[in-house]
Amino acid sequence: MGRTRSQKKTGPAYVQNGTRNQGSAKRSASCLIAAQESSNGKRKVLRTMPPVKSPNGDGGEPLDSVAGKASAAAAAAAAAAVAGSPRHFRFTDIMEKKLNGGTWTEDEIKWFISEIVKENGTIEASQIGAFLMCTFIKGLNAEETACLTKAMMLSGDTLSWPKEWEDKLVDKHSTGGVGDKVSLILAPALAACGMKVPMISGRGLGHTGGTLDKLESIPGYTVHLQSERMRKIMEDVGCCICGQTANLVPADKILYGIRDVTSTVSSLPLITGSIISKKAAESVNALVLDVKVGKSAIFSQDETLGREMATSLVKASSMLGTKSTALMTRMDNPIGCCIGNTLEVAESIQCLRGKGPTDLRTLVEELGGCLIDSLLQGTCNGKQQISDTLDNGTALAKFQDMIIAQGVDGCLAKRLCGLPMDNIDEVWQVLKKAENKTQLKAEKTGYISSINSLELAKVCLELGAGRAVATAAVDHSVGVNLLAHVGSHVKKGESWVTVYHQASDFTEKLSNRLQATLEYSDHPVSVPNIVIDVVRPS
Known part of the structure; x- marks a missing residue:
């Protein structure tokens, strides 16, 4: 698919409160009409959608993987999420309300999301497109955005963890950059600091590199984990990096497929809902958001756009009860020196050995420090804790334990992590x-x-x-x-x-x-x- 229609050339300016490019609006309307005329119903449209990509630089899954509908478990979760709704709504009524300048209630949003994930839901694909276009043009306020995000989160499975981990569960999300291998270093560094890191990542698509693709350059590494195995790895190692399951936030898969063909990808409330719903479903206590800003950023080419995105993400996450901080970071030049999957694994190991590029290490320390400080409320120097794990080898040991736990042969893992990595070319001795x-x-x-x-x-x-x-x-x-x-x-x-x-x-x-x-x-x-x-x- 490559870059989406709204990401050509320099990438889009996203839309929060109805400000939009007229050409984009015309193109979106024509896409919506085409979607209506090409199908007799929602299921056919959803099943013929192309594979899509989430707006954070992570690779999405083909909609065929969920057959255009939620699993039985996801449908049950969605039904539970709307149990408190006072009545059934008419789609045309809630659309008319927003078009006339009104504000959607939590019950209206919950009803809509539950209907799109039900196997026999009443919402057609054309109506989903209309909902997205209405959101794109009219915008959502902070409360509506939080309600949408929560409803999406509850549309499928959510992860649960032992009570004793309650103040240790953390994660990080990046909006996508070039040479961004931070997750490979940060997850084990946080685990070495005593945190629990259930990092659900994605594949690359277009110019952005995917965390899962990088890790899969190590033979045997598996990104597909059942919940029981994931919990066991978290218990034994403290971190795991895996892919999203079909039952996690199925509403996002459905919405994003239609966002792509209706040119509503750049809507800030929809971006926020997509990103935060998946992170909230992990049930973490604290989240740090790396919002890329610059010429090579996917969405935020300037600081104004970056600040709007960071603020929206933090607000929605905080309203769902997750302690969140966003760092606006530069994405004009590559992060570190390596671009490419195996090369970025090698550079990650370099950093885990206390070596490597200064900018990469700085980013790891700043993001990790923010997470630790937000949980411990400034009682320690989180940045220094992360730095210490890189220098004393404990983060590297966690990385080795993690890749073994996720399927890599123990001897190969030890050879890879045992390389001095004074020169990037040493990685070819193993990979x-x-x-x-x-x-x-x-x-x-x-x-x-x-x-x-x-x-x-x-x-x-x-x-x-x-x-x-x-x-x-x-x-x-x-x-x-x-x-x-x-x-x-x-x-x-x-x-x-x-x-x-x-x-x-x-x-x-x-x-x-x-x-x-x-x-x-x-x-x-x-x-x-x-x-x-x-x-x-x-």
Whole structure:
């Protein structure tokens, strides 16, 4: 599928209170009419939807995986969620109410969500499209957004944990970036600090890399965990990183499939509901949100948009009872030096050994520190605790235990985690290697002032490191390793990047595109702090 209609070129500005692009609105209306005319009912439309991607950079599942309807368990959960509703609603009445400037009640929203996940629900696909378009144009206030998020969360299974873990359950969510391997480091670092981390992640689609794809570059690693096994790993190790099950927030799968074809992906209330409903279903006590801001961010290309998104996510999460903090972080240049699945595993192990790029380590420490401080209310230095686990090897030990618990052979895991990782190429001693590597030379002398990370990611996509459609295979071994970063001084003819590729995949055209990602300056370049601001509940 690639980037959605609303994500072409520089990515969309999302919509919260009805401000929108007229062209987008016209395109959305035509999509909605097409959806109405192409089917006799909801089930047919849902079953023919293309695989979709969640708006956080994580890969979604094909709607076929739930056959356009919730499982029996999810339907039962949805029915329970609306048990307190005073009466059955007419869809046309609640639509007319919003179009006339009214506000939806919690009961109206709960009723709508319960109907779309029921096997024999009364809501048709065209009506779901109308609901989404109405939300896109008219917007939702904070209370409506929280009600929508809660109803989505309760549309399927929610996770439950032992009472003694109550003040230790934490998670992190990123809105998607280039070279973003933070989860691979942060989850075991938090576990080494005594936290419990049930991290449900996704696959990559388009230019964003998926956490699950990176971990699956380690042979044997399984992302599919039954709840009993997940709980056992959490008990023994303290963290796990796995995929979303079909019964977790099924309403989101249904809504997102139709958001995609009605160009309502960029609605901020809908983005918020999609992200927070899945995190709330994990039943964690504290959540940190990494909201990417910059030229390579999926949604927030400037600080104003980033702040709006961060505020909306924090408000909705807090209203559902989860302590939440959002960090607005820069996404103009790549995070760390490596882009590509196996390469990012190698760089994660580097960081877990107390080495690696400064920006990556800073991001891990800041996000982890926020989580620990929010739970312990400033009684300790959370950032220093995370830093200590990276330096003393306890985070690396948790990572090794986690991958073994999730299916990796013990001997292979020990070999991988035992690599000194002074050089990224050491990873090829254990994991599958690309056929070729090519180094590109700097075309001039100067200081690197900018690296177009979005274009770097797109080149890696063409090499096979990512997928343009959800069903595509991924080549874990390909990617790039930056030998110089923003602020580095390079001389003409000096190598600045290593490209790992298969025999005939790296063409002259791709080489030229990589060279064009660099911008040079004659003067030293200062590198701004990767954290722009912190957004907390008001």
